[in-house]
Amino acid sequence: MRTPINLFTINGFLGSGKTTLLKNVLENNKHLKIGVIQNEFGKIGIDGEIIKKDGLEIVEVNRGSIYCSCLQLSFISALKEMVEREVEYLIVEGSGLADPSNMNEILDALHSVMPNAMHYKGSICLIDAPQFLDQLEEIETVESQLIHSQLAVINKVDLVNTNKIRKIKSVIKEIKPDILIEETTFGKYDMEFLTKNLVEISPMHFGETSNSVDNKPKTLSMTFDKKVDRSKFKNFIDLIKKDCYRIKGFISTNEGFTKIDAVGPQVDLINSEKENLDSKVVFISKIGPQIIRPIFAAWESNFDFEMKLR
């Protein structure tokens, strides 16, 4: 009989640093056969491009949350596919808006089609140190992600002071007293967690997911085929970032191929290791479809050529 695959999930709100941590896990464990399932709300996947490397076993499940009934079958198929690819470890990166409360239901469904194929070891929840306390007030999913995790990794500690970290830790402990807590910057985290059975330390909770077709946030994808001026693109993002939970993508600019990442007020435009991809940017709207008008207005005030938004 085949040894069960060690299954971990990574959760955490949009932009908290899930892909950054995952990239480190893959780079520091090249000797292990690790498979990845990546889940994004947009039609176009961006995170897959960031971690893709020759030989990496990766399946992307996009256009919604893997915990929503609308994508559960695709999620189970992706899990089955990883069993067929014979990976030793499987890491599932949930979308930043994913509510993993029903993970037990998914494991039961998998177990009924492939008994003992996977051993669920637990969920790691990335905490965005500068944004977490506000996010917790505004968005229910942030608390669900925490309750249904066994290890909380407070990320971006370079952007906050020690008082804030202390406060974050005490709020986390109030919500989930038995959770393990670690701190990090840029997802540089001790990879020892891969050897642990986290659900033994802090047991799983069961519940219903809030992810449904009806409350799916509006996601838009923008493409264009000309080089843009990088500072003008930054102006464009500054005009619309307040209406978006998250903006991310790759763009071709006068200063080279660039990765764009906006989370709350923070906007990062950095040279990309990846090159020659098409320019594509994903927006996750805070204001539903009404975001379309401000995006076009901000674009037209900075650029004199057309882009496509769908």
Ligand SMILES: Nc1nc2c(ncn2[C@@H]2O[C@H](COP(=O)(O)OP(=O)(O)OP(=O)(O)O)[C@@H](O)[C@H]2O)c(=O)[nH]1
């Ligand atoms: N200053 C700072 N920035 C960070 C840190 N970790 C990640 N970032 C940046 O935060 C942005 C979001 O990081 P990601 O790893 O893409 O976050 P994510 O949770 O995968 O995002 P989604 O998949 O959109 O939910 C990127 O620009 C990262 O470079 C950190 O510790 N400090």
